[in-house]
Each structure stands twice: as structure tokens, then as C-alpha cells.
């Protein structure tokens with residue numbers, strides 16, 4: 442009774458705590474002075490091992506470095522945990538690299554982050570310890586010691602989840618981190634300078650997206666599905682033994698949005714663009730090293746392929762001898778599209794553009810080479826409505842009816858329509874300007890626009906075109922034995938477009 446009373450007295454409690462602390466310090470200093478360090482560390486390690494034996498917690502340590510290189514798992518965890526920082530975390534770090542478009546937030550050292558993955562709850566903590574590293578001072582042979590910091594993530598969880606953490610949770614983090622990095626990464630536009638990709642690629646800050654692109658809605662949807670299937674197609678490509686790449690041929694008159702579509706694709710996928718001007722490449726060898734030095738998850742663009750060097754005229758280059766060593770040839774290029782070299786690198790998209798599809802070598806049009814042929818054509822009413830919404834935020838207006846009539850009669854490119862619509866901030870003035878422009882065009886004699894005539898085909902022409910193409914293709918097959926493959930086997934399955942194309946060729 443007396444003892445309980447004594448303990449409930451705060452003064453007595455304080456005195457007891459102070460004397461306990463003093464005793465502990467005395468024991469510690471006696472131990473430090475009289476017990477050898479080896480014995481002490483042995484003693485402590487036994488105690489901690491004993492504690493671990495009874496503990497059900499497992500700790501996975503992920504060091505920042507593995508030998509001299511950075512540990513990829515550490516980097517991935519760092520990125521991943523940035524998305525798990527909750528308001529309960531008291532100390533956070535914020536950073537941003539040259540390549541990033543957003544701030545990167547991570548938890549600071551010793552801050553615990555709790556994560557839940559399916560039925561598994563784990564806790565993460567970044568532990569930093571100072572270590573001494575010995576080195577020789579420059580200019581002398583004295584050994585010096587400098588302090589280094591060793592960083593490691595400690596992952597704690599119940600030991601029953603060991604398999605799940607190692608086989609499922611950590612691989613999941615690696616995948617997520619890759620996706621997060623792609624999201625925050627600025628899209629780069631690479632060009633060739635002195636035969637190599639410019640090391641200071643610029644940020645592609647192009648605002649075009651599939652939302653703002655004026656394009657036939659069904660075709661737009663089909664293309665977006667195709668791109669999404671491609672991105673998720675790792676397993677499919679591995680299973681079918683096909684290189685993980687996809688080719689698109691964009692064709693149509695100037696100003697119909699081929700470049701805009703490429704920007705929309707890059708923004709949609711967060712892929713870098715490698716803009717290749719073939720005239721700046723000296724040989725197939727140069728082309729090979731350029732293509733091999735491209736990063737994965739990227740789009741290779743070769744614009745106006747019909748205008749670049751002597752690609753379409755292989756016969757003449759053959760007659761004048763094999764000059765593949767000192768110039769870029771079509772077969773050199775095709776080797777990268779579907780020859781052996783195409784398997785170097787993965788998740789790559791190749792886009793060719795042309796204003797004159799009919800001028801291309803049939804070998805380029807061969808099925809399986811370019812997976813989708815996309816016709817970008819003149820503005821129709823739905824395209825115009827998209828542009829009116831982009832520039833003036835309007836979905837209807839009293840002048841729309843008149844414009845619908847005129848657009849049905851006059852060939853106007855989206856670039857021309859966009860040019861009129863951006864002349865004034867006042868929607869009415871712009872629309873009236875477009876009407877005047879269309880009326881003017883209507884009264885002018887028609888240009889004989891061969892570009893669109895030949896272009897119209899791919900989606901609408903059907904049988905007539907197909908037969909012609911088949912003949913050209915057959916001719917081309919014999920032409921390129923080194924890169925040719927069976928058209929059917931070469932073609933990935935799974936999209937309507939491909940099946941349709943296949944039908945066309947059979």
C-alpha cells in the first residue's frame with residue numbers, strides 16, 4: 442500500500458527513473474572500459490539474433506549500390522515510393538531532373554511508409570548510415586579517411602509473405618516504376634547531327650493530342666486501339682516470336698495533319714521521336730548505327746519518304762553496281778523494318794509519311810512491312826467541328842450549316858481551315874472568314890490533285906486498288922530476297938485492320 446502510494450507520487454517516480462538511468466549509464470561505461478569490444482559486439486549480436494528468432498518480421502535490405510553500379514531495384518523503389526507519400530509522412534524530399542516534367546516527391550530518411558499490395562501490408566524505411574572509407578591523399582602517401590553515406594531501403598513484412606514479396610511485389614514495383622518514369626519524362630525530339638543523334642535533343646512540347654486532332658472518328662479510334670494493343674503486346678510478341686515493333690504509313694496531301702498525328706501518337710504513348718532525314722545519312726552502315734542507338738519506347742519518323750534519296754529506284758542503283766556501302770539503299774532500310782536488325786531493340790514504332798503513296802516502291806507497301814496505312818485527307822464536317830472546338834470552344838453555331846454545305850463541295854485541308862479559324866478570336870468573324878475562303882476556292886478552277894486521288898484508296902478503294910497492288914507486290918517480292926518474309930506469317934494477328942488487309946491480299 443505504502444509502495445503503491447510512493448509510485449503514484451510524481452516526485453518519487455522521477456527520482457526512481459533518474460537513479461535507473463544513472464545505473465544504466467554506469468554499467469555501460471564500466472562495460473565500455475573493462476569488456477573488450479569484440480566480446481561486446483559478440484554479446485549484442487547474440488542478443489539481436491535471439492530477438493530475431495522470436496520475431497516474425499522479415500527485413501529485406503535494398504542497397505543503393507551493387508558494387509560500383511547503382512542498384513536498379515533501389516532506383517525503382519525510390520521512384521515507386523514517391524507515389525506512396527501520405528500526409529502522415531513528416532519529412533519529404535522534392536527534386537526534378539532535366540528530363541522530368543513534374544516534381545518528384547519522395548520520403549526522407551527514417552520516415553516510415555506503409556504500402557498495401559493485394560492482401561499484403563509492408564513498411565518501408567530509408568536508412569542512411571555513415572561509413573568510413575580509406576583513401577590516399579593526393580600528393581602524399583598518408584592514408585586519409587573520409588565519411589561516406591550508405592543508403593538502403595529496408596522493407597519489413599511478416600515472414601509468411603516472403604515468396605509473395607520476392608516473386609510478385611518487388612517485380613510489380615519494377616514495372617510500376619518504369620511506367621511512372623515514363624509519365625513524368627519529357628518527350629524528346631532527336632535529330633541527326635553529323636551522322637549521329639544529337640546529344641542535346643530538345644523537349645517536344647507539341648500540344649497536339651488525339652483529342653484535338655481532326656480525323657475521322659472511327660479511324661482515330663482504330664488507331665488508338667492499335668497503339669494501345671501494341672504497348673500491351675509484350676507477351677504477344679514474345680509468344681509469337683515477332684519483333685516488338687509496329688509500322689505506320691501516313692499518306693495524304695500536305696496540311697492534312699500527318700505531322701500532327703505523329704505528335705499526337707508521341708504524346709499518347711510518351712515515346713521520344715527520332716526524326717530521321719535520310720539525306721543526312723551516308724550509308725547503310727551509318728543508318729544501322731543510328732537505328733541501333735535509338736532508345737526503346739520510341740518513334741522513328743521518316744517524313745516524305747518518296748522524296749528521300751533514290752529509294753524508289755532500286756533497279757537503277759543495282760544496274761550501276763552494288764553501292765550499298767556508300768549510300769542508303771531501300772534494302773538497307775527494309776532490313777531494319779523487318780529484317781534481322783529489326784529485332785534489335787523493342788517497343789519501337791516506325792512512321793513513314795508521304796504526299797504521294799503511288800510513288801513509293803511497292804516493296805515498302807508490301808503487307809507486313811507497314812502494319813497500318815493511314816490516309817489523312819481533306820477536312821470533312823466532323824473535322825471542321827473539331828477545329829472549331831479547338832480554336833473557339835464552340836460545338837454549334839448558326840453558320841455551321843452553311844460551312845457544312847461548302848465543305849462538302851470544296852477540298853480544304855485541316856491546315857487551311859485552321860488558318861482561317863485562328864485569324865480572329867471572335868468565333869463569328871472567323872467562321873465568316875472561313876465561309877469567304879471556301880466560296881473563293883469554289884469559284885476557282887479545280888486543281889488536279891493527284892495526291893489525294895492516289896491516296897483515297899487504302900480505306901475505300903477496295904478490289905481495284907488491291908489487284909494493282911498485288912501485282913506490284915509480286916514484282917517486289919523477287920526484288921528483295923534478303924529481307925522478304927511470308928506476308929501472312931509476318932503479320933501480327935489480333936486487329937481488325939490487319940485481318941482486313943490480309944483479306945485484301947488474298
Ligand SMILES: Nc1ncnc2c1ncn2[C@@H]1O[C@H](COP(=O)(O)OP(=O)(O)OP(=O)(O)O)[C@@H](O)[C@H]1O
Pocket residue numbers: 653654655656694695696697698699700701702796817855856857859
Ligand atoms: N488533322 C488536323 N487536326 C488538327 N489540326 C491540323 C490537322 N491537320 C493540320 N492541322 C493544322 O495544320 C498545321 C499543319 O499540319 P501538319 O504539319 O500536321 O500537316 P502535314 O500533313 O504533316 O503537312 P506536310 O505534308 O506538309 O508535312 C498543324 O500545325 C495544325 O495546326
